[in-house]
Amino acid sequence: AQTVTQSQPEMSVQEAETVTLSCTYDTSENNYYLFWYKQPPSRQMILVIRQEAYKQQNATENRFSVNFQKAAKSFSLKISDSQLGDTAMYFCAFMDRTQGGSEKLVFGKGTKLTVNP
Amino acid sequence: DTGVSQNPRHKITKRGQNVTFRCDPISEHNRLYWYRQTLGQGPEFLTYFQNEAQLEKSRLLSDRFSAERPKGSFSTLEIQRTEQGDSAMYLCASSLFYRGQETQYFGPGTRLLVL
Numbered sequence: 001a002q003t004v005t006q007s008q009p010e011m012s013v014q015e016a017e018t019v020t021l022s023c024t025y026d027t028s029e030n031n032y033y034l035f036w037y038k039q040p041p042s043r044q045m046i047l048v049i050r051q052e053a054y055k056q057q058n059a060t061e062n063r064f065s066v067n068f069q070k071a072a073k074s075f076s077l078k079i080s081d082s083q084l085g086d087t088a089m090y091f092c093a094f095m096d097r098t099q100g101g102s103e104k105l106v107f108g109k110g111t112k113l114t115v116n117p
Numbered sequence: 118d119t120g121v122s123q124n125p126r127h128k129i130t131k132r133g134q135n136v137t138f139r140c141d142p143i144s145e146h147n148r149l150y151w152y153r154q155t156l157g158q159g160p161e162f163l164t165y166f167q168n169e170a171q172l173e174k175s176r177l178l179s180d181r182f183s184a185e186r187p188k189g190s191f192s193t194l195e196i197q198r199t200e201q202g203d204s205a206m207y208l209c210a211s212s213l214f215y216r217g218q219e220t221q222y223f224g225p226g227t228r229l230l231v232l
Contacts, residue, residue, distance in 0.1 A: 043225070044223055045210075047222065
C-alpha cells in the first residue's frame, strides 16, 4: 500500500518570503501522479499543482513549484513571494496510475502554513 | 458556479439516525469520489464511481455506508444507524477520466456531527 508522509505539521513564513513544504512517499509502482492541494480555513480543497512521475521536468504554476526527486521518493512544494492568502493546510497526495491499480488519492496528514504580515 | 457542489453543508444528527448526503459533480465529469476527513488528518478514500458503476470501495466503508450514482450524474452517500465515530467532514470530488489522465476537483464538503 502506498503511504504519504508530511513531516512538518506546522510552518510559518513572512509575507514575500519563500517557503518549502516537504513530502515523501512510498510506492513500488513506477507510473503515478503526485499532487499538492491547498485547504484554506473553512474553505474547500483546491488543486495547487500536479506532477506526472514519468516527467523529469519539475512542474510549476506561477509562484508554486515542485522539486520532484523520483529516486528519493520526495516531492516538495516551494512557494515563492508568499502572500497572506497562502495561509492554509497543504496536503500532498499520491495517485497510482498503474493499469489495474487503485486510482484513489492517498493523502498525507498535511502541513499547516501561516503567512505572517 | 460550475464547481462540485455538496448538500447539506452541515448536518447534526442523533446517534442511531440515518443521514444522506448529496454530491453534484462538475458537468460531464465521468468519475466521482467520496472521501472522509477527520480533524487534523488528510482525507481518506471511501469509494468511487465511473459513470454509474461503483468501481472500488474502501475497507473503511462499513456495511452501514452505501453510495449510489444512479444515472451517472449526482451521487448520494447514506450512513445508516450513525455512530459518534462517524462525525467527520465528507468530501466529494469529481474528475474527467480520459486517455489515462485525470485530476480530481473537490467540493466544499458536508460536515457531520453525531451526538
